[in-house]
Amino acid sequence: MYDLKDRVLLLTGAGGGIGKAIAEHFHELGARILLADLDGERLAASARTLDPGGERVIAVKYDAAVPEDAAAAVETCLSRFGRLDFVIPAAAIYEDHPFTEMTDAQWRKTLAINLDGVFYICRRAVPVMADKGSIVIIASDAAHEGASPGHAHYGASKGAVLGLAKALAKELAPRLRVNAISPGCIDTPMIDGFMRRWGESMLAATPLKRLGLPREVATVAAFLCSDGAAFMTGQALHPNGGSHIGG
Numbered sequence: 001m002y003d004l005k006d007r008v009l010l011l012t013g014a015g016g017g018i019g020k021a022i023a024e025h026f027h028e029l030g031a032r033i034l035l036a037d038l039d040g041e042r043l044a045a046s047a048r049t050l051d052p053g054g055e056r057v058i059a060v061k062y063d064a065a066v067p068e069d070a071a072a073a074v075e076t077c078l079s080r081f082g083r084l085d086f087v088i089p090a091a092a093i094y095e096d097h098p099f100t101e102m103t104d105a106q107w108r109k110t111l112a113i114n115l116d117g118v119f120y121i122c123r124r125a126v127p128v129m130a131d132k133g134s135i136v137i138i139a140s141d142a143a144h145e146g147a148s149p150g151h152a153h154y155g156a157s158k159g160a161v162l163g164l165a166k167a168l169a170k171e172l173a174p175r176l177r178v179n180a181i182s183p184g185c186i187d188t189p190m191i192d193g194f195m196r197r198w199g200e201s202m203l204a205a206t207p208l209k210r211l212g213l214p215r216e217v218a219t220v221a222a223f224l225c226s227d228g229a230a231f232m233t234g235q236a237l238h239p240n241g242g243s244h245i246g247g
């Protein structure tokens, strides 16, 4: 669909449902990829499956909440691949804590991973990214519509990364483009609890009457990184089955 041959992607949250689909799709399109996630061993196994020769896909153990891990991921990317074109920070958590019981530590944990983590990786990547590179921040429907009950910290973090994407789009132009993807409900482990509680009503209110597939986010990410989106920056795209217009 798009030729991303030899371009280099740094992907966080690469072991998750959407992260895996992004890695697979960018691999199909010819990119070289650094996969970063908490579970380094599981990720190394995924990298070997995707790229048995280990030439185009490597994996690093990485905690989004730790600035030194962000620096190390960027350095590894440059030392192994010699360049960095695309950054997709997809690592996030979606914990369930009713607001009136939410502790400061629970709030901070979500913000540390979902917001600080995006800052850490972008801050270290941007100075060394190749010209005409692209950042695709994974926000959420929650950034636009408000998060479901029990997820105020998640909603706040996603609203913040959407604001960050728009601010960076202005500040880094014209050298780099920065866009966001705000998925609706995508079939990954992250939303198991949500689906048990609200799945039926959510699907009823979604015109396409199904969950999205991780690959349907990956194709949007590839478009945003490709020359097909060369005149797009500061935008949010919404793979959500039409949920904003209602069922």
Ligand SMILES: NC(=O)c1ccc[n+]([C@@H]2O[C@H](COP(=O)([O-])OP(=O)(O)OC[C@H]3O[C@@H](n4cnc5c(N)ncnc54)[C@H](O)[C@@H]3O)[C@@H](O)[C@H]2O)c1
Pocket (backbone or CB within 6 Å): 012, 013, 014, 015, 016, 017, 018, 019, 036, 037, 038, 039, 062, 063, 064, 065, 089, 090, 091, 092, 093, 113, 138, 139, 140, 141, 182, 183, 184, 185, 186, 187, 188, 189, 190, 191
């Ligand atoms: N699934 C959905 O319906 C949905 C909807 C909107 C937005 N999103 C966003 O899409 C992105 C991917 O979510 P997903 O559905 O694939 O979820 P997922 O739970 O399958 O994957 C999330 C990944 O992030 C990793 N992660 C968690 N904490 C981390 C940390 N401290 N450091 C490094 N990695 C860490 C996990 O190990 C996991 O591999 C997230 O940013 C999520 O907020 C998902």
